[in-house]
Amino acid sequence: MGNILEIHDLTKTYPGVIALDNVSINIKKGEVHALVGENGAGKSTLIKTITGASKPDSGKIIFEGKEYPFMTPRLSGDLGIEAIYQEFNLAPSLSVQENIFMGTRINKGIFIDTKALLKKSKEVLDNFNVEIDPLVPVGSLSVAYMQLVEIAKALAKKCKLLIMDEPTAPLTDNEVEILYDLIKTLKEKGVSIIYISHRLDEIFHVCDTVTIMRDGKVVKNCGVNEIDKDQMIYYMVGHTMSEKYPQRNPHFGNKVLEIKDLEGQDNQPSSFYVRAGEILGLAGLVGAGRTELARLIFGADKKSGGDIYINGQKVEINSPKDAISNGIAYVSEDRKNLGVILKFPVSWNITLPILKSISHFGFIDLKKEDEYVCQYKDALRIKTPSVNQLVNNLSGGNQQKVAVAKWLASHSKILILDEPTRGIDVGAKEEIYELINHLTDQGLAIIMISSEMEEIMKMSDRMIVLSEGRITGELSKFEFNQEKILRYASNIVE
Numbered sequence: 001m002g003n004i005l006e007i008h009d010l011t012k013t014y015p016g017v018i019a020l021d022n023v024s025i026n027i028k029k030g031e032v033h034a035l036v037g038e039n040g041a042g043k044s045t046l047i048k049t050i051t052g053a054s055k056p057d058s059g060k061i062i063f064e065g066k067e068y069p070f071m072t073p074r075l076s077g078d079l080g081i082e083a084i085y086q087e088f089n090l091a092p093s094l095s096v097q098e099n100i101f102m103g104t105r106i107n108k109g110i111f112i113d114t115k116a117l118l119k120k121s122k123e124v125l126d127n128f129n130v131e132i133d134p135l136v137p138v139g140s141l142s143v144a145y146m147q148l149v150e151i152a153k154a155l156a157k158k159c160k161l162l163i164m165d166e167p168t169a170p171l172t173d174n175e176v177e178i179l180y181d182l183i184k185t186l187k188e189k190g191v192s193i194i195y196i197s198h199r200l201d202e203i204f205h206v207c208d209t210v211t212i213m214r215d216g217k218v219v220k221n222c223g224v225n226e227i228d229k230d231q232m233i234y235y236m237v238g239h240t241m242s243e244k245y246p247q248r249n250p251h252f253g254n255k256v257l258e259i260k261d262l263e264g265q266d267n268q269p270s271s272f273y274v275r276a277g278e279i280l281g282l283a284g285l286v287g288a289g290r291t292e293l294a295r296l297i298f299g300a301d302k303k304s305g306g307d308i309y310i311n312g313q314k315v316e317i318n319s320p321k322d323a324i325s326n327g328i329a330y331v332s333e334d335r336k337n338l339g340v341i342l343k344f345p346v347s348w349n350i351t352l353p354i355l356k357s358i359s360h361f362g363f364i365d366l367k368k369e370d371e372y373v374c375q376y377k378d379a380l381r382i383k384t385p386s387v388n389q390l391v392n393n394l395s396g397g398n399q400q401k402v403a404v405a406k407w408l409a410s411h412s413k414i415l416i417l418d419e420p421t422r423g424i425d426v427g428a429k430e431e432i433y434e435l436i437n438h439l440t441d442q443g444l445a446i447i448m449i450s451s452e453m454e455e456i457m458k459m460s461d462r463m464i465v466l467s468e469g470r471i472t473g474e475l476s477k478f479e480f481n482q483e484k485i486l487r488y489a490s491n492i493v494e
Contacts, residue, residue, distance in 0.1 A: 002029055003028055003062075004027055004028065004029045004063065004064060004161055004192045005027040005061070005062070005063055005192070006026050006027075006062040007025045007046075007061055007062075008024050008059055008062070009022045009024055009058065010023045010024070010060075011023075011057045011059055012054060014385070014393070015385060017216075017385050018215075019042050019045040020042050020045050020049070020059075021042075021215070022059070023216070023217065023218055024218065025046075025211050025218060025221070027161065027192050028192065030187055030191065031187070031193070032183060032192075032193045032195050032207045032209075033193065033194050033195065033207065033208065033209045033211065034196075034203045034209065034224065035194055035211050035213070036197070036200070036203065036210060036211070036212050036213070037214055037236055037425070038237060038397075038425040038427050040383035041215065041216070041236070042216040042217070043196055043213055043395075044165075044395055047083060047163055047165065047196070049070070050083075050161075051073060051076045051081060052070070052071035052072040052074070052076045053073060056070055064079070079160070080158060080159050080161060081159065081160070081161045082154040082157055082161070082162050083154070083162075083163040084150050084154050084162070084163065085150075085165045088146050088147070088336075089150070090138045090146060090149060090150065090153075092137065092139030093138075094137065094138060095135050095136060095138070096125075096134045096135070096136060096137075096138055096141075096152075097117050097118060097120075097121035097135065100121050100124060100125075100149065100152050101153075101156060106120065120156070122134060124155060124156050125152055127152075127182060127185075132145055132148065132149070142286055142287050143286075143333060143334065144171050144175060144287075145286075147169075151164075151179070155182070155186075159191060161192045161193075162186065162191055162192070163193075163196070164195050164197075166196060166197055166198065167179060167195075167197075168197065168199065168202060169422045171286070173453075174285075175286070180205065180206055195207055198424060198425045199452075200229050200233070200426065203224060204229070207224050208223065209221070209223055209224065210222060210224050210227065212232065212235040214235065214236060214238060220235045236425070236426065237426070244426075244430060244433075245458040245459065246430075246433050246434050246437050248279075248437060250440060250461050251441075252275040252277050252278050253275055253276030253277055254311070255273045255274070255312070256274060256310065257273065257274050257328075257414050258272075258273040258308075258309040259271055259272055259273070259297065259308055260306055260308075260309070261305060261307070262293070262296055262306030263303065264293075264295075264296045264301050264302065264304055265292075265304065266292040266469050267289045267469040267470070269305065269470075270306070270466075272464050272471065272474070276443045276444070277440045277444070277445070278440065278446070279440060279446045279447075279459055280445075280460065280464065281450065281456045281459065281463040282447060282448065282463075282464060282466065283450075283463055283464070283465045283466070283485055283488075284466035284467055284489045285489050286451065288466040288467050289468070289470070290418075290449045291333060291418055292469070294330060295330075297317070297323070297328065297416065297447075298317075298320055298416060299317040299318055299321075299322050300320055310327065310328075310413075310414070324410070324412075327412050327413035328414045328416070329407035329412035329414065329416065330416040330418070331407055331416065331417050331418060332403075332418055333418040333419040335403055335422075340391045340399055340402050340403050340406070341391065342391050342399075343390055343391075343392055345387065345388045345389060345390055346373070346387045346389055346390075346391055346394070347388060349405075350373050350376055350387075350409050351369050351372055351373060353406060353407065354410050354411075358372065372409050377405070379405075380401040380404060380428075380432075380435065381401070381428070382394075382398050382402060382405065383395070383398050384398065397424045397428050400420070401424075401428065404420060412444070413443075413445065414444070414445045414446075414447070415444055415445070415446045416446075416447045416449075417447070418449045419449060419450060419451065420448065420450075421455065433459060436448070436459065448460060453482055453485070457480045460480075461477055462476055462477065463475045463480065463485070465485055465489050466489075467489055467490065467491040472488045472489070472491055473485075475488075
């Protein structure tokens with residue numbers, strides 16, 4: 001089987017960083033080719049050069065036998081190269097069908113053929129075997145369904161090479177299986193796929209070949225049947241890894257946060273508590289109301305009833321400002337829009353919640369700011385040539401680290417983590433887990449939302465499960481059982 005894409009000696013530098021260092025890679029026709037590596041390894045830059053979003057300093061690209069010194073977005077699209085990125089490229093106010101066929105003419109004379117548009121949209125969405133109304137605004141969908149719309153948008157075009165960047169990150173197990181079936185169908189049709197994922201089990205499940213990158217270089221290329229997970233991790237990080245999930249020896253204090261009959265537009269009355277030094281897991285399927293409940297606690301959404309108590313005292317939280325002043329922090333799953341300010345430097349993002357505490361008479365104490373920034377940059381191993389670098393220029397995983405660092409710097413008493421390791425590489429995950437452990441050792445109360453079953457079971461001390469906006473079960477650590485959690489999540493109560 002011939003190659004659809006050949007990359008020869010691509011090099012790309014940014015101030016202080018060699019993003020691509022003489023990278024060469026071949027993608028065969030009809031294969032699923034995994035591209036793995038830690039955040040900052042060069043994966044995103046390589047993808048940008050293939051799609052034309054970034055121009056390499058040197059090297060060449062050969063697509064279907066024809067040589068190009070570099071790509072442009074229009075050229076790559078005309079050639080049949082499509083990409084699905086971690087960060088969505090959707091118009092929230094437009095409908096699902098308008099997003100899927102954005103830039104495509106489906107006209108009846110001078111007017112849009114709405115019937116044809118609806119029909120074609122349904123044909124594309126039928127491939128997913130999930131119900132998505134083509135007429136609803138994309139902004140009204142959950143993150144998982146937005147991801148499916150992104151995939152549908154790419155599949156609606158006649159692509160020859162499809163790049164999937166963390167496509168399963170926000171998806172449920174059922175939706176992941178649907179995606180796997182789609183990948184199989186695309187392979188059968190001869191479509192080549194570059195598959196980027198930090199979930200290494202997926203690589204062995206869906207990919208034929210793997211290229212491993214580290215520090216801008218290709219360090220290993222082989223068939224997935226020629227390597228195991230431990231070897232893959234070794235090539236990614238350059239050394240052997242310790243146990244993925246750190247040992248927890250929690251010591252619980254008093255109830256720091258207590259929720260009584262809290263409800264909102266999408267959530268029925270919920271009551272629970274979390275203690276100092278405890279990680280309370282919020283489990284459930286996508287759309288169960290986990291994020292909505294977190295937003296109610298943080299004051300980002302308006303509550304319709306119920307009370308919030310901190311250290312036994314009733315507090316009024318009607319806005320994020322109220323929550324922050326009461327020691328509650330929230331790391332959103334929507335990193336791009338709610339987690340960081342992309343066009344601000346790393347330093348500004350980290351110190352944004354604590355400006356008041358590091359300022360005197362309206363002026364920022366730059367020495368104090370630098371101390372905080374360096375402390376958390378080093379603690380989370382944020383890869384950036386400078387703390388003055390714009391967050392937008394960092395890799396997705398390093399952006400997530402900045403989002404976490406921002407709230408850690410605020411010394412909050414209660415930390416809500418919504419999918420904290422989404423899009424984070426295996427090495428950085430271990431660092432985040434160790435950091436979470438360290439924070440609970442210091443007495444923080446943590447509420448953690450995760451769609452990864454292993455993660456939520458390994459990291460939580462106690463768990464509540466939601467389904468359709470209400471709590472359907474509560475489990476202590478020794479009661480954790482995947483089947484039991486899924487039964488509660490599916491509202492199948494024994």
